[in-house]
Amino acid sequence: MDNTQSFQFFNRGPSPAVRLVFFSVLSLLLMFVDTRYRYLESSRAALSVVLSPVQHMATLPGKLLTDAGAFFRTQHGLVEDNHTLLQQHDQDSARLAELNALQQENRQLRTLLELPQRVEFKAQLAEIVYAERDVFQRKLMVNKGATTNVQLGQVVMDDGGIVGQITRVYPWLSEVTLVTEKDHAVPVQVLRNGLRTVVFGAGDTSQLSLRYMPVSSDIQNGDLLVTSGIDGVYPPGIPVAKVVRIERDAAYPFARVICLPVAGVDRHRHLLILPNLPSPPALPDASLAQAASAVAVVSEKK
Amino acid sequence: MAYFPSQNSEINRPVSTVFIVISVLAALLLNGLPWQGVWLHLRPDFVAVVMLYWCTHKPLRVGIGLTWFVGILADVADASLFGQHALAYTLLAFGGVVLHRRLQMFDLRQQTTQVFGIFVLTYSVYALVHWQVNGYLVWSYFFGCLTSTLLWIPLSMAFHTMRQLRMDRERP
Numbered sequence: 001m002d003n004t005q006s007f008q009f010f011n012r013g014p015s016p017a018v019r020l021v022f023f024s025v026l027s028l029l030l031m032f033v034d035t036r037y038r039y040l041e042s043s044r045a046a047l048s049v050v051l052s053p054v055q056h057m058a059t060l061p062g063k064l065l066t067d068a069g070a071f072f073r074t075q076h077g078l079v080e081d082n083h084t085l086l087q088q089h090d091q092d093s094a095r096l097a098e099l100n101a102l103q104q105e106n107r108q109l110r111t112l113l114e115l116p117q118r119v120e121f122k123a124q125l126a127e128i129v130y131a132e133r134d135v136f137q138r139k140l141m142v143n144k145g146a147t148t149n150v151q152l153g154q155v156v157m158d159d160g161g162i163v164g165q166i167t168r169v170y171p172w173l174s175e176v177t178l179v180t181e182k183d184h185a186v187p188v189q190v191l192r193n194g195l196r197t198v199v200f201g202a203g204d205t206s207q208l209s210l211r212y213m214p215v216s217s218d219i220q221n222g223d224l225l226v227t228s229g230i231d232g233v234y235p236p237g238i239p240v241a242k243v244v245r246i247e248r249d250a251a252y253p254f255a256r257v258i259c260l261p262v263a264g265v266d267r268h269r270h271l272l273i274l275p276n277l278p279s280p281p282a283l284p285d286a287s288l289a290q291a292a293s294a295v296a297v298v299s300e301k302k
Numbered sequence: 303m304a305y306f307p308s309q310n311s312e313i314n315r316p317v318s319t320v321f322i323v324i325s326v327l328a329a330l331l332l333n334g335l336p337w338q339g340v341w342l343h344l345r346p347d348f349v350a351v352v353m354l355y356w357c358t359h360k361p362l363r364v365g366i367g368l369t370w371f372v373g374i375l376a377d378v379a380d381a382s383l384f385g386q387h388a389l390a391y392t393l394l395a396f397g398g399v400v401l402h403r404r405l406q407m408f409d410l411r412q413q414t415t416q417v418f419g420i421f422v423l424t425y426s427v428y429a430l431v432h433w434q435v436n437g438y439l440v441w442s443y444f445f446g447c448l449t450s451t452l453l454w455i456p457l458s459m460a461f462h463t464m465r466q467l468r469m470d471r472e473r474p
Contacts, residue, residue, distance in 0.1 A: 019366040020396040030385030040384050047378040058334035
């Protein structure tokens with residue numbers, strides 16, 4: 001063995017150990033850059049273009065299965081579906097007329113009170129291409145990307161409520177992080193009494209939880225949580241979750257509140273991407289506030 | 303022993319590059335299938351098994367560098383951290399390249415014990431990075447080690463047969 005170490009007939013480049021160290025350091029470096037900065041997004045996008053045929057092929061079997069299922073649907077089922085949809089449509093149109101009237105009234109009242117108008121949003125329809133196959137992550141890929149003006153941080157919802165947020169944008173795809181992702185936070189309000197709080201994703205299950213709710217706080221099973229809109233990211237009033245279990249233990253200062261998402265986080269194929277909200281008015285200038293307090297101090301001294 | 307033929311009985315046969323590339327792409331495809339729920343936790347890491355096969359059987363063709371690149375591709379496909387799969391697969395390839403002589407001495411049943419160790423190492427590194435960055439672990443993730451190891455035997459046999467068939471076809 002010593003001979004092979006000192007003299008090599010065939011030059012095969014660096015030894016496995018050297019290569020191991022080199023590529024490990026390279027990977028660690030890449031991970032460091034990827035967590036701290038966003039320099040690598042363009043190379044990720046380029047590689048994703050190379051990989052996209054493989055990924056599209058991977059979605060084919062499932063697609064074929066659903067297509068075949070759709071082909072064999074019975075006439076009876078279709079008629080029934082059509083009937084319920086028509087009924088739904090009638091109900092919805094009545095409510096829509098009511099909504100229009102209310103919106104008009106709201107606008108007038110807001111003008112009277114000199115409040116800023118509520119923004120109306122136009123949403124973009126997107127289709128789920130595939131869900132991430134990773135045990136650790138809750139993510140979706142949708143078929144709208146930078147070419148159709150999808151931007152980072154846009155909110156994604158379905159007919160039920162908030163599904164998640166855009167966290168990465170590729171040319172033709174974008175990645176949606178679901179509200180159930182661990183530590184994903186959404187500022188919400190209890191619809192019943194307006195109590196403001198923040199709901200967090202629980203990660204390994206499709207649940208959400210409210211942290212740091214005092215034991216005495218007024219929250220009940222079945223309470224609906226809607227976005228509060230004070231964060232400037234989520235438009236106000238969209239349903240997020242429903243409270244399903246509350247554990248109040250005297251040993252802990254906080255109650256454990258478990259919620260389930262209202263949106264079909266892992267059910268639908270079509271989603272809506274909401275546009276970014278107009279940026280909120282700028283914060284008051286810090287130097288101004290200091291000057292004001294200085295003036296106050298001076299006047300007190302007098 | 304007849305069911306598990308030792309592979310060093312014959313001369314190490316050549317492998318076409320096309321076969322290697324197709325096998326890696328197929329592994330990426332299998333990893334990308336819509337696995338859900340329990341199946342997602344039980345899914346073997348096809349890419350890892352295929353790369354380990356090539357690293358142990360053709361260490362001069364498929365080495366640490368190529369495996370690292372495939373790891374980067376897996377990172378893009380999984381939207382994980384850039385370099386997370388790559389780091390895990392680098393260790394996998396190192397294990398494969400260092401142990402390839404020993405593995406070729408063994409039959410398939412004995413190989414699985416060695417291979418299991420390499421997979422545990424690979425999975426642990428991936429989970430460790432995830433724990434460091436995001437601060438939590440999903441323990442059922444480690445079921446993948448077992449299923450990947452179980453996949454080793456059928457995959458080795460299938461690749462062996464495919465290479466054998468090609469040899470037979472090319473023989474005059």
